[in-house]
Every structure is written in C-alpha cells, then in structure tokens.
Amino acid sequence: MTPSLVSKYLGEREGQRPSHLSDRTQSGSKPLLEIDALSLTIHGKPILRDLSLTIAPGEIVALTGESGSGKSMTALAAMGLLPQGAETSGALRLDGTNLCQLSERRLCAIRGREIGMIFQEPMTALNPVQRIGDQVAETILVHKAMPRAAARARAAEMLARVGLPPERVPPSRYPHELSGGQRQRVVIAMAIALRPKLLIADEPTTALDVTTQAQILDLLRELVREEGMGLMMITHDLAVVSEMADRIAVMNSGEIVEQGATARLFAEMRHPYTRQLFEASRHRADLPEARPDGPLLRVETVTRHYPGPRQGLFRPGRAQVAVNGVSFEIARGERVGLVGESGCGKSTLARAILGLEPVQAGAITLDGAPVYRHGKPDRAVRRRVQVVFQDPYGSFNPRHRVGRLIAEPFHLLDDPPRGPERAAAIARALTDVGLKPDHAEQHIHAFSGGQRQRIAIARALIIRPELVIFDEAVSALDVRVRAQILDLIADLSRQYGLTYLFISHDLSVVRGITDRVLVMRSGEIVEAGETETVFDNPAHWYTKSLLAAAPSLPRPPGGGQEDDREPDAR
Amino acid sequence: MLAYALKRLFILAISLAIASLVIFLVVEVAPGDPASFMLGINARPDTVAALRAELGLDLPVHERYLAWVSGMVQGDFGTSYTYRAPVAQMVAERVQVSLPLALYALLLSTLIAFPAGIFAAARRGKPGDVAVMGATQLGVAVPNFWFAMLLVLLFALKLRWFSAGGFPGWDDPLQGLKALTLPAVALALPQAAILARVMRSALIDILHEDFIRTARAKGLSRRQALWRHGVRNALIPVLTIIGLQFSFLLAGAIIIEQVFFLPGLGRLIFQAITQRDLIVVESVVMLLVFAVIVVTFVTDLAYAAVDPRLRRRR
Numbered sequence: 112m113t114p115s116l117v118s119k120y121l122g123e124r125e126g127q128r129p130s131h132l133s134d135r136t137q138s139g140s141k142p143l144l145e146i147d148a149l150s151l152t153i154h155g156k157p158i159l160r161d162l163s164l165t166i167a168p169g170e171i172v173a174l175t176g177e178s179g180s181g182k183s184m185t186a187l188a189a190m191g192l193l194p195q196g197a198e199t200s201g202a203l204r205l206d207g208t209n210l211c212q213l214s215e216r217r218l219c220a221i222r223g224r225e226i227g228m229i230f231q232e233p234m235t236a237l238n239p240v241q242r243i244g245d246q247v248a249e250t251i252l253v254h255k256a257m258p259r260a261a262a263r264a265r266a267a268e269m270l271a272r273v274g275l276p277p278e279r280v281p282p283s284r285y286p287h288e289l290s291g292g293q294r295q296r297v298v299i300a301m302a303i304a305l306r307p308k309l310l311i312a313d314e315p316t317t318a319l320d321v322t323t324q325a326q327i328l329d330l331l332r333e334l335v336r337e338e339g340m341g342l343m344m345i346t347h348d349l350a351v352v353s354e355m356a357d358r359i360a361v362m363n364s365g366e367i368v369e370q371g372a373t374a375r376l377f378a379e380m381r382h383p384y385t386r387q388l389f390e391a392s393r394h395r396a397d398l399p400e401a402r403p404d405g406p407l408l409r410v411e412t413v414t415r416h417y418p419g420p421r422q423g424l425f426r427p428g429r430a431q432v433a434v435n436g437v438s439f440e441i442a443r444g445e446r447v448g449l450v451g452e453s454g455c456g457k458s459t460l461a462r463a464i465l466g467l468e469p470v471q472a473g474a475i476t477l478d479g480a481p482v483y484r485h486g487k488p489d490r491a492v493r494r495r496v497q498v499v500f501q502d503p504y505g506s507f508n509p510r511h512r513v514g515r516l517i518a519e520p521f522h523l524l525d526d527p528p529r530g531p532e533r534a535a536a537i538a539r540a541l542t543d544v545g546l547k548p549d550h551a552e553q554h555i556h557a558f559s560g561g562q563r564q565r566i567a568i569a570r571a572l573i574i575r576p577e578l579v580i581f582d583e584a585v586s587a588l589d590v591r592v593r594a595q596i597l598d599l600i601a602d603l604s605r606q607y608g609l610t611y612l613f614i615s616h617d618l619s620v621v622r623g624i625t626d627r628v629l630v631m632r633s634g635e636i637v638e639a640g641e642t643e644t645v646f647d648n649p650a651h652w653y654t655k656s657l658l659a660a661a662p663s664l665p666r667p668p669g670g671g672q673e674d675d676r677e678p679d680a681r
Numbered sequence: 682m683l684a685y686a687l688k689r690l691f692i693l694a695i696s697l698a699i700a701s702l703v704i705f706l707v708v709e710v711a712p713g714d715p716a717s718f719m720l721g722i723n724a725r726p727d728t729v730a731a732l733r734a735e736l737g738l739d740l741p742v743h744e745r746y747l748a749w750v751s752g753m754v755q756g757d758f759g760t761s762y763t764y765r766a767p768v769a770q771m772v773a774e775r776v777q778v779s780l781p782l783a784l785y786a787l788l789l790s791t792l793i794a795f796p797a798g799i800f801a802a803a804r805r806g807k808p809g810d811v812a813v814m815g816a817t818q819l820g821v822a823v824p825n826f827w828f829a830m831l832l833v834l835l836f837a838l839k840l841r842w843f844s845a846g847g848f849p850g851w852d853d854p855l856q857g858l859k860a861l862t863l864p865a866v867a868l869a870l871p872q873a874a875i876l877a878r879v880m881r882s883a884l885i886d887i888l889h890e891d892f893i894r895t896a897r898a899k900g901l902s903r904r905q906a907l908w909r910h911g912v913r914n915a916l917i918p919v920l921t922i923i924g925l926q927f928s929f930l931l932a933g934a935i936i937i938e939q940v941f942f943l944p945g946l947g948r949l950i951f952q953a954i955t956q957r958d959l960i961v962v963e964s965v966v967m968l969l970v971f972a973v974i975v976v977t978f979v980t981d982l983a984y985a986a987v988d989p990r991l992r993r994r995r
Binding site: 190192216220222223228232285301302 | 890891892894895896897898899900901902905909910913914987988989990
C-alpha cells in the first residue's frame with residue numbers, strides 16, 4: 112500500500128477537517144455532545160439523575176468524583192453500551208442526533224466511527240490472541256471505511272501516530288509482548304483510527320506509572336489539539352484533571368454537583384463536596400515526631416533474581432534480576448517510604464523482608480535474626496513483622512467472619528490467647544482502627560473498601576508486630592477514604608509508636624506519611640534520605656523525573672498554603 | 682514455535698518411556714501365570730515349564746522388558762498366547778475399526794457442540810439457551826448404550842436405514858462408514874453434550890472480558906464481537922476437553938462395540954484380559970497410551986496455534 116493510496120481514502124474525511132475546526136474556533140459554537148437532563152436507572156435502581164453537560168469540538172471536559180458516582184455509566188450511556196436492565200430518560204445528542212433513540216444497528220455505526228473510547232485497564236482491553244495491527248485495522252474494517260490493504264496501512268500509520276513506530280513495535284506484535292503503556296497506546300490507536308469527533312477516556316492512566324501517565328496524557332492532549340476531537344475524560348485524580356481539562360464536572364452519587372471552567376472551579380469550589388475532594392486529595396496526615404531507637408530491620412546487599420525463560424532444552428534462561436544489591440536499615444520507631452514504578456522490585460523486596468522468599472545474596476535480619484532460615488520463614492522472626500496489602504477485596508477469605516480473619520496472625524504465636532482473652536484482643540483491634548467490636552461477627556462482604564482496609568490494619572496490628580509493611584495499602588481507595596486511612600495510620604503511630612515500611616507508587620502519599628524515603632529503580636535504590644529533603648531537592652535524575660511527571664494540584668482557593676508538591680519540578 | 686514443538690516432542694518421548702515401564706511392571710505383578718492358565722489346572726508342571734520357556738517367561742524381567750520394547754519399536758508386538766497370531770496383525774485389524782469410529786464420533790460431537798454452545802452463550806438466560814442446556818443435561822445423563830439401543834430400534838429395526846450391527850470392512854468405504862454411523866452417533870451425543878456445555882461456559886466467561894467491551898466500542902455488534910473475539914479465546918478449554926474425549930473414544934467404546942458387534946480395540950482388550958493374554962493386554966494398553974500421548978501432543982500444538990502467548994519465540 113503506497114502512501115498516496117492511503118491518503119486517497121483518507122482524503123474524504125480529511126477534507127471535512129477545516130470546516131470542523133472552524134466550528135470550534137467560533138466561540139459559543141454548537142456543542143458536539145450535549146447531555147440534556149439524562150437520568151438512568153438499572154433494574155429500577157437510580158444511577159444517574161438529571162445530568163446535563165456539553166462538550167464542544169476540541170474541548171477537554173473532565174468528569175470527576177469517587178467510585179460509584181456514575182462517571183463510567185455516563186460514558187457507557189454515551190456509547191450506548193449500558194448493561195442490561197438500563198432505562199434512560201432525557202437526551203444524549205451527538206451533533207444533534209439523540210443517541211438514546213437510535214437502534215442498535217445505528218449505534219454500531221456510530222461507535223468507533225463517531226465516538227471512540229479508551230478504557231482503564233490496558234492489560235485486559237486487548238484481545239490476547241490477535242495481532243495489534245489487526246485489532247486497530249478492525250475498527251476501520253468493521254465500518255467498511257477502506258479496503259483491507261488500506262486499512263492495514265492506516266492501522267500501521269495510527270500505531271506510529273500514538274508512538275508505536277513499526278521499527279520498534281511492529282503491528283505484527285501480540286498484546287502480551289507489550290508493556291502497559293504501549294498497550295494503552297494501542298487502545299488509543301484503535302479509538303482514533305477513524306478520527307472520531309468525540310473521544311471518551313475512562314480512567315485512561317489510572318493503571319499506569321507516573322512517567323507513562325504523563326506521556327499518555329500528553330498524547331491525548333496533542334490528539335485533541337491536532338484532530339479537533341472533543342474529549343470526555345473520566346478520572347478520580349484531581350491533579351490529572353486540573354492539568355488536562357478545559358472544564359470540569361464534579362459528580363457525586365449520580366449527580367453533577369458542580370461544573371465549570373477548570374481555573375474558575377478550582378478557585379471557587381462552591382459545592383462542599385468539591386472542597387472535600389480537593390482537601391482529601393492534598394491531605395497530609397499529622398504524623399507524630401519520630402523517635403528512632405536503635406536499628407530494627409537490616410537489609411544488606413540483598414539480591415533476588417528469578418530464572419528467565421529457558422533459552423533451549425538444556426540451557427536455563429538468563430536470570431531476571433528483581434532486586435539488585437539493595438541495602439538499607441530501618442530503626443525502631445522510624446517510618447520509611449519505598450517508592451518506584453511497577454516492576455522496579457518494590458514488592459519482591461517486601462516479600463523477601465516478610466521471609467516469603469529466599470534471596471540469592473545478602474542478608475535480611477530483624478534485630479540480628481535472619482527472617483528466612485532453613486528454607487522457610489523463621490517463625491520467631493515472622494511474628495514480629497506484619498503486612499497490609501493493596502487489595503481490600505481479594506485479601507480476605509470471604510467465608511470467614513471478621514473476628515476470625517483478624518485473629519489469623521495468632522497462629523504465629525506459641526501460646527495464642529483463647530476464649531475471652533482472644534475476644535478482648537479482637538475487640539481491642541477493631542476499636543483501634545475505628546470499628547466496633549460487634550463487627551467481629553459479620554462477614555467481609557458487608558464492609559466497604561475503606562472499612563476492609565481498616566480490618567486489614569487491625570489484622571496486621573493484633574499481635575503488636577515490631578515492623579509493619581504497607582504494600583500499596585491505600586492505592587485502591589478513593590481520596591476521602593484514603594485520607595481517613597492515612598489519618599488512622601498516623602493515629603496508630605502516635606498510640607503505639609509504629610515502625611513501618613510504606614511502599615507506594617504515589618509520591619504524594621509517601622511524602623505525608625514517612626520520615627525517610629527510598630527511591631527504587633530497576634531493582635536498585637537510587638536515592639535515599641529524609642523525605643522532605645528528597646522531595647524538595649532530589650539528587651538523582653530518576654527521582655527528579657518521577658517528581659516532574661507527577662501531576663500536581665493547583666493552589667487552594669483563598670491564597671492558602673501552596674500545594675505541597677514540588678512546584679519547581681513541574 | 683519450532684522450539685515449542687521440539688520441547689513438546691521431547692516430553693512426549695519421555696512420557697512414552699515411563700509409560701512402557703509402568704505398563705510392563707503392572708502386568709508383571711498381576712496375579713496369574715499365563716502358561717498354567719492356558720494349559721488348564723490339570724496340566725503337568727513340565728508342560729507348563731516348557732510353555733513358559735516357549736513364551737519367554739523364564740527369562741529375567743529386564744531382558745523381557747527390553748525385548749518387548751525393542752520389538753514394539755520394530756513393529757513386532759509379539760504373539761498372542763491364546764490366538765496364536767501376531768499381536769501386531771490383530772491390533773491392526775481392530776484399529777481399522779476403532780480409529781475411524783473415534784474420529785467419526787469426535788467430528789459429529791464437535792459439529793453438534795460448537796453451534797449449540799455458541800448459540801446458547803449468545804442467548805444466555807433466554808429460551809434458546811434454556812432449551813440447549815436442557816438437551817445437554819439429558820445428553821450427559823442418558824447412558825450411551827441405552828441410547829444406542831434406541832437408535833437400533835428406530836433406524837435399524839423400524840426404518841431399516843442402517844444395519845443393526847456388524848462391520849463389513851473397508852472394501853466398500855461407503856458401506857463401512859454406514860455401519861459406523863449409528864455407533865458414532867451413540868458415542869458422539871453424550872460427548873457433544875459435555876462439549877457444548879464447556880463451550881457455552883467458556884464463551885460466557887470470555888464475553889465478560891474487557892476486550893469484548895473494547896470490540897463493542899469499536900463498533901462491532903454483539904454477534905461480531907462474539908464470533909471474532911469470543912470464539913477463538915474460548916477454544917482453549919474446549920480443546921482440552923476434545924483431547925480428553927478422543928482418548929476416551931478410542932478405548933472407551935467397549936460397550937458400544939458390544940451393542941453393535943464391532944470388532945474394535947475395546948473388545949479385543951476385554952477378551953485379552955479375561956483370557957489373561959498378557960502380551961495382547963500389554964501391547965494394546967501401550968498402543969492406547971501412545972495414542973493418548975500423541976493426542977496430548979497434538980492438543981498442545983493446537984493450543985499454541987490458538988494462543989500466541991504459549992509460543993515464546995516465533
């Protein structure tokens with residue numbers, strides 16, 4: 112396929128572009144998408160109430176709010192992809208056509224051609240058994256926009272357009288051969304292959320690392336600018352919203368509580384919910400002064416590698432180094448952060464400290480005693496370290512009652528408490544994390560994500576461990592809940608003088624909850640120091656790039672204290 | 682892909698070696714001396730000893746094992762004690778019935794199960810789905826020999842479209858195929874019922890995947906998304922079941938072979954066991970193991986063809 116042939120087929124649509132662009136340059140031009148008093152119920156349950164919103168060509172409008180606020184349902188309503196049992200009232204007009212009244216056949220013709228959509232989870236959004244070029248070309252072919260060969264060429268061109276040039280990432284690749292960021296680029300290429308007028312991005316960067324997130328956001332901005340698309344951007348992250356959007360709509364329980372131009376909305380924040388979200392996003396727990404008291408955990412030149420894929424039948428694979436010569440110490444009473452992007456070895460290190468895996472070199476000792484001995488975790492050491500994981504939904508056995516769940520670490524003790532003593536310990540643990548002793552009788556499904564994370568903390572603290580590892584413990588939580596959990600950790604620190612290692616990819620969280628921070632990259636610690644010092648004056652280029660890539664919140668209204676995040680780094 | 686295939690082939694060879702050893706040992710420790718069994722309880726000890734020598738039963742165990750294996754590799758499966766005929770020849774005759782029957786049944790079951798499973802998955806919870814699921818429930822529950830008898834009653838005795846049993850040989854391929862039709866249907870239906878259920882549930886799982894939603898966002902209709910993105914992904918569990926079913930059909934057709942008087946492998950091994958014809962039992966079991974392992978190998982290759990994640994290097 113020659114380029115001229117491609118442009119021949121493209122010409123038709125390209126030709127429309129100037130008029131399209133001139134549309135939006137007129138101020139107050141007629142909106143591309145107009146949501147007019149949209150209400151939605153699913154099996155009679157109200158999901159969206161009286162939603163009104165417009166998006167003009169070339170405009171980025173962000174829908175923000177916490178999980179369950181109806182952001183994603185709004186997007187699916189615009190795509191006509193609502194689940195079964197959904198009933199809508201009101202109108203959803205694209206270029207004047209009410210999408211709610213269209214037949215499924217007409218909607219199929221609009222999806223992918225007039226409206227493109229990008230999803231949150233790039234790891235699962237692609238068909239694992241189809242080549243990426245074919246998946247992009249399918250968008251074109253299903254709309255019969257071009258013959259097969261032209262569609263192939265266009266697909267390759269689109270992949271190059273989103274930063275996957277054929278010499279580096281050929282269209283013949285399968286999704287599993289790509290990284291998360293690359294897969295998200297493929298999803299974007301699919302969504303924009305026919306240059307739709309409206310692009311809907313549902314949490315497009317939530318599953319990505321900060322540096323990748325910055326690249327994807329740049330790409331989206333560029334596409335909107337150059338192609339004149341309207342972008343409906345759905346995200347819970349106010350910092351991302353403030354950097355991306357022209358206008359913002361804040362959603363809470365199915366309603367838009369406040370909307371307006373980004374700068375003005377952040378300056379005014381008329382609705383209390385908006386203020387709460389904003390406050391929670393920049394929340395810093397009030398961590399008591401640390402009183403370090405002698406070394407507790409010592410990690411000495413630890414190396415952990417995994418066997419790679421075999422090179423041949425009798426040739427073992429080259430080892431993949433997950434942790435490479437890492438050394439650090441944590442003193443009793445100290446709160447240490449560990450930051451880095453996915454795959455940098457954070458979690459492997461955490462597993463090694465917990466004694467769940469052997470290390471190939473170096474030593475991990477707690478008070479001088481190795482955590483892993485004779486091919487298994489040392490029980491006497493193991494009971495002094497506990498962990499809180501990220502997923503508040505998957506890390507509990509759903510068939511056990513809460514009391515039994517949080518009493519689990521007792522099996523590490525030689526003489527676990529029994530009877531009333533045990534019940535008292537459970538009640539105490541629940542009260543400590545802000546729950547009630549009665550909650551011990553309930554099953555885990557009765558609790559919200561935040562409550563579950565409280566239960567996870569109760570479980571970790573019930574045997575009074577000397578070291579707690581928080582492995583992305585607040586990453587899956589909504590901002591307001593996250594703020595509460597961070598406060599809880601600060602409170603517990605005050606009460607019990609906790610020593611912990613707080614692992615997170617989120618720099619702003621780590622900043623508020625730790626005294627010292629370690630920055631990890633490709634299995635090595637590239638920078639370590641006092642949290643404030645590292646954040647204010649990063650020494651290593653990688654730390655600098657992480658800080659620069661992290662989106663930041665605007666200053667709070669009323670000339671209050673400046674955003675805590677490094678302003679120079681932007 | 683080639684490296685993957687070679688690796689699978691290596692595993693295949695090792696499996697065969699281990700299987701041959703296990704079969705030999707199991708048959709070896711099984712009670713009952715073939716020589717005395719063949720000659721009856723009144724046989725004189727020296728006659729028995731002579732027969733044992735003739736059969737090679739007096740040799741040390743490892744020599745017999747090596748002789749057995751090296752014979753098999755050269756296509757010599759030994760001589761049956763009871764029939765006094767080369768086992769290879771007996772097996773070859775039976776395979777001519779059993780292998781086409783298994784393939785025929787598998788083909789029928791796939792042809793029934795795929796459309797039924799896909800149809801039901803596409804209409805989950807609707808009357809079409811309920812009907813297909815009800816039918817497969819029945820198919821799983823009804824024993825195939827009973828079903829075989831119903832087929833004979835209807836198509837052989839009443840309608841006289843097919844003969845009630847026996848096998849005329851492959852001189853006239855059409856007649857041969859005709860004779861295998863009723864048995865193949867009787868074998869295929871229960872298998873089809875299982876396969877359809879697997880296909881349906883695999884496809885329903887796949888239809889909940891994110892990439893199906895992505896496909897719909899591209900503008901594919903539900904049906905297009907199902908066919909283009911659902912079916913191939915659902916094939917992986919289905920292939921597993923097909924592989925298992927083929928192995929079963931090859932050897933597990935004993936009852937159906939009895940009902941239709943077919944001279945198949947199942948009957949051969951049944952007779953050999955009752956007559957303690959160790960050489961035949963060993964050889965046929967080894968042959969079946971070989972078939973199962975080869976089918977597994979082919980299934981593994983099919984996986985790789987369907988799922989690119991399994992071929993590490995292309």
